[in-house]
Amino acid sequence: MSAAPAAASPPRRVVICGGGVVGACTAYFLSTHAASPTVPTLVEKCAPACAASGKAGGFLALDWCDSTPALSRLARASFALHRRLADALGGADAYGFRPVHTLSVLLPTHPGPAPASPHPRLPPWVDPSASAAPPRELGTPDTTAQFHPGLFTKAVLAASGAEVVIGEVERVVARDGRVAGVVVKGRDAVVDADAVVLALGPWSGRLEVVREVFDVSGLKAHSIVLRPREPEKITPHCLFLSYQPEPGAKMLDPEVYPRPTGEVYICGMSKDENPPDDPATITGEPDSIAMLHKIAGKVSSQLKKEEGAEVVAEQACYLPCTTDGLPVIGEIPGVKGCYVATGHSCWGILNGPATGAALAELILDGKSKIVGLDPFSPARFLKRRSRRGA
Ligand SMILES: Cc1cc2nc3c(=O)[nH]c(=O)nc-3n(C[C@H](O)[C@H](O)[C@H](O)COP(=O)(O)OP(=O)(O)OC[C@H]3O[C@@H](n4cnc5c(N)ncnc54)[C@H](O)[C@@H]3O)c2cc1C
Structure with a gap:
């Protein structure tokens, strides 16, 4: 009897690395997925929202990314999700959501x-x-809104029910081209995973698996x-x-x-x-x-x-x-089940929800419907590198 390929069934153990807005939103949309709700483990080095996601402005705009079509689709989808999240999570009281x-x-x-x-x-x-x-x-007030980004990040993370582990992810473990878990500093055992999401903001390039594919500054x-x-x-x-x-x-x-x-x-x-x-x-x-x-x-x-x-x-x-100014959202080439989401520059708070929702669909359904991820694929950097090397 031949077993179904592992990728055909949704992963059961998802580990998210990084407790900024991108990691927190990914946790939320994994756990609220309609067909296969999956509560992940989130590993954060310091504390949720300790970096840019806690110290940003929290400004949201519907159409300010419209000059870049791919980014415009992400931003418009995310602006709409922010409104839905504010209704679902009591955003006005919980994190100061308001149109401006x-x-x-x-x-x-x-x-x-x-x-x-x-x-x-x-x-x-x-x-x-x-x-x-x-x-x-x-x-x-129809096209711009604002909230406290640190309170938002903590509210979506809490609503996801994710187990939060405070620790520093040192590396990703892969076997036969498929992710197997992450190594957390000071822990003897590997944290096992069928899927890993790397959402480490400007620290993403500190992991070899990312650095081999693209640069994050x-x-x-x-x-x-x-x-x-x-x-x-x-x-x-x-x-x-x-x-x-x-x-x-x-x-x-x-x-x-x-x-x-x-x-x-x-x-x-x-x-x-x-x-x-x-x-x-x-x-x-x-x-x-x-x-x-x-x-x-x-x-x-x-x-x-x-x-x-x-x-x-x-x-x-x-x-x-990132070097081309676009976020990177997708599976890392050569490491099945290992996903990355970073490079959101000055729009990470705005674009966190659509990024998290798209990744949750990619991980659990095999394809993102909310927004096309092709323009954000990490594979684009490999193509450029091979063209440069040719
Ligand atoms: C001054 C300023 C104002 C801004 N204002 C806005 C705004 O108004 N609207 C908007 O849309 N965007 C804004 N942004 C941009 C936004 O803040 C970022 O794009 C967004 O916060 C990035 O989120 P992130 O989750 O990718 O990264 P981060 O928030 O940087 O989170 C990464 C997390 O990973 C953790 N980490 C790092 N290394 C490890 C490791 N090895 N193991 C485990 N955890 C690790 C860190 O501790 C951190 O918590 C602003 C940014 C700045 C700097």
């Missing part, structure tokens, strides 16, 4: 005289002198979180700023996201740099943090430390970047 207005604001290099009356589009908590030109509308970005003097005055308006600190200096593009808790998150100041081994040791650079405070004070006197704004956090984290 989004504006582009040009901060003046040197403040001029305050205009006689503020531009009607400018939110009341933004100082009238903060806008050197009429603000432009970038998104409406980090981009360090800074953020501060402030509690304004009068939090009740802060309206749901996200601001995308353009600011030149000095004439002739590089233009900066910081972002300001008020949260329903009354806190205001401000991010920007990035540079190419790979993350340290331990996510817990990441700190912001003083110059970059100081510039974010300067910008916050220019946007609103409510956000000035000197005028009573409380500093809740000063931090940094790393975007996971």
Whole structure:
């Protein structure tokens, strides 16, 4: 009697490596799969959402990825899933999900005289002198939304029921071209698995099985979180700023996201740099943090430390970047049952749900229906490498 090939039946033991938004969403959609719900084990080195997924802005946009068709399909599917998840998980209370207005604001290099009356589009908590030109509308509550990304990541992970193991994945174990498990530092036995998902953000390339196929680099970005003097005055308006600190200096593009808790998150100041081994040791650079405070004070006197704004956090984290700017989502060539999902750059919070849902379908059904994964396949890098080598 010949046994059915292993790939024909859905895997029973799935191990996800990495507890960021991508790993957490994958856990959720595996465990809520209609035909073959599968509760995975998730191995996280530090703590769920300890890296970019806990320190990001949490801004979502329906159509801002439309210039790249493959990414547009992922983003639009994910935006819709975010709405469904917010309904299913009580997102407004659990993680501050809310639709927002989004504006582009040009901060003046040197403040001029305050205009006689503020531009009607400018939110009341933004100082009238903060806008050197009429603000432009970038998104409406139908097309843009926002939440606390760390609370979201923890909420979807909790709802998945996944067993969370704190430990560092050192390598993937494969036998006869098929995944067999992962080695976790300090553990004698291999953690057995029929399927493994590598969702290690900018650390993905530290594993040989990934490094052999493609490169993942980090981009360090800074953020501060402030509690304004009068939090009740802060309206749901996200601001995308353009600011030149000095004439002739590089233009900066910081972002300001008020949260329903009354806190205001401000991010920007990035540079190419790979993350340290331990996510817990990441700190912001003083110059970059100081510039974010300067910008916050220019946007609103409510956000000035000197005028009573409380500093809740000063931090940094790393975007996971690929060489062609597209995420990598799919099975690793040559290692059946070993999947990777990384390289989401500045849109990982937005695109986490569609990535997780697509991977869950690929793993459990053999094919993703929610969004086509061909453009995101890791195999694209092998083809390029072999062309370069030819
Ligand atoms: C300042 C800033 C603002 C952003 N704002 C937004 C936004 O508004 N909207 C948006 O859509 N995106 C935003 N992003 C992008 C988004 O944060 C990332 O794309 C996303 O968080 C990446 O998620 P991830 O799960 O791939 O990686 P990460 O969040 O980096 O998670 C990877 C996890 O893997 C763990 N890990 C690493 N190595 C190991 C190991 N060997 N074993 C076990 N675990 C390991 C880490 O501890 C970490 O928890 C922002 C990013 C930054 C930096």
